[in-house]
Amino acid sequence: MKQKIKRKQNNSARCIVCGDQNKASLGCRFYELENGEIAATFRSEDWHQSYPGRMHGGMAAGVLDELIGRAAAQGSDDFWGVTVELHMKYKKPIPTEADLKAVARVTKKNRKLFEGTGEILLPDGTVAVEAWGKYMILPLSKISDGGFAEEEWYQIEEDDPKEIDL
Numbered sequence: 321m322k323q324k325i326k327r328k329q330n331n332s333a334r335c336i337v338c339g340d341q342n343k344a345s346l347g348c349r350f351y352e353l354e355n356g357e358i359a360a361t362f363r364s365e366d367w368h369q370s371y372p373g374r375m376h377g378g379m380a381a382g383v384l385d386e387l388i389g390r391a392a393a394q395g396s397d398d399f400w401g402v403t404v405e406l407h408m409k410y411k412k413p414i415p416t417e418a419d420l421k422a423v424a425r426v427t428k429k430n431r432k433l434f435e436g437t438g439e440i441l442l443p444d445g446t447v448a449v450e451a452w453g454k455y456m457i458l459p460l461s462k463i464s465d466g467g468f469a470e471e472e473w474y475q476i477e478e479d480d481p482k483e484i485d486l
């Protein structure tokens with residue numbers, strides 16, 4: 321089903337999932353949706369492989385870890401936290417050298433913690449991987465040394481889609 325995109329979130333420079341200047345990164349883009357969920361687009365390259373032709377399960381966990389975390393950061397470029405628990409269910413292999421999508425949402429949130437779920441979809445829409453995660457909300461100063469937000473956290477200017485088919 322097509323979902324309207326409200327806003328694209330920032331990328332970072334060196335992250336393995338969304339690093340704009342990291343050649344090994346999955347190149348994720350994160351789009352906040354009108355229905356309250358968040359979607360990611362990314363490409364599985366051959367260097368993300370586990371078995372031949374199959375994306376590494378750790379990379380899939382990385383995508384859903386970050387995507388669920390970002391689901392709680394909707395509307396803000398200054399909301400931070402760290403993953404404290406992550407549970408994965410691998411249902412189908414994810415091919416390498418494929419353009420892929422994922423979607424996530426927050427399911428529970430209080431002052432200190434939040435939880436959410438997410439899925440990676442195969443090109444035909446089948447759910448390949450499901451995840452549930454729990455995160456602790458923290459100020460950036462407790463997570464990273466200074467300079468990240470100013471130097472490594474920015475919008476990529478490009479021709480962004482207006483909607484996404486999930």
Ligand SMILES: CCCCCCCCCCCC(=O)SCCNC(=O)CCNC(=O)[C@H](O)C(C)(C)COP(=O)(O)OP(=O)(O)OC[C@H]1O[C@@H](n2cnc3c(N)ncnc32)[C@H](O)[C@@H]1OP(=O)(O)O
Pocket residue numbers: 385386387389390392393399400401402403404405433454455456
């Ligand atoms: C995200 C948007 C970003 C948006 C954009 C970016 C998205 C990035 C997403 C990727 C994120 C990552 O991969 S992050 C990388 C992977 N994760 C990490 O590196 C986290 C490693 N863990 C830690 O650094 C630490 O454990 C902390 C900071 C989480 C907690 O340390 P601490 O504060 O010393 O811990 P502690 O005193 O034991 O606990 C503090 C309070 O939290 C509670 N607590 C601790 N763990 C848990 C838990 N799993 N479930 C419930 N509650 C817990 C304790 O009971 C306690 O409650 P009370 O006694 O106060 O009541």
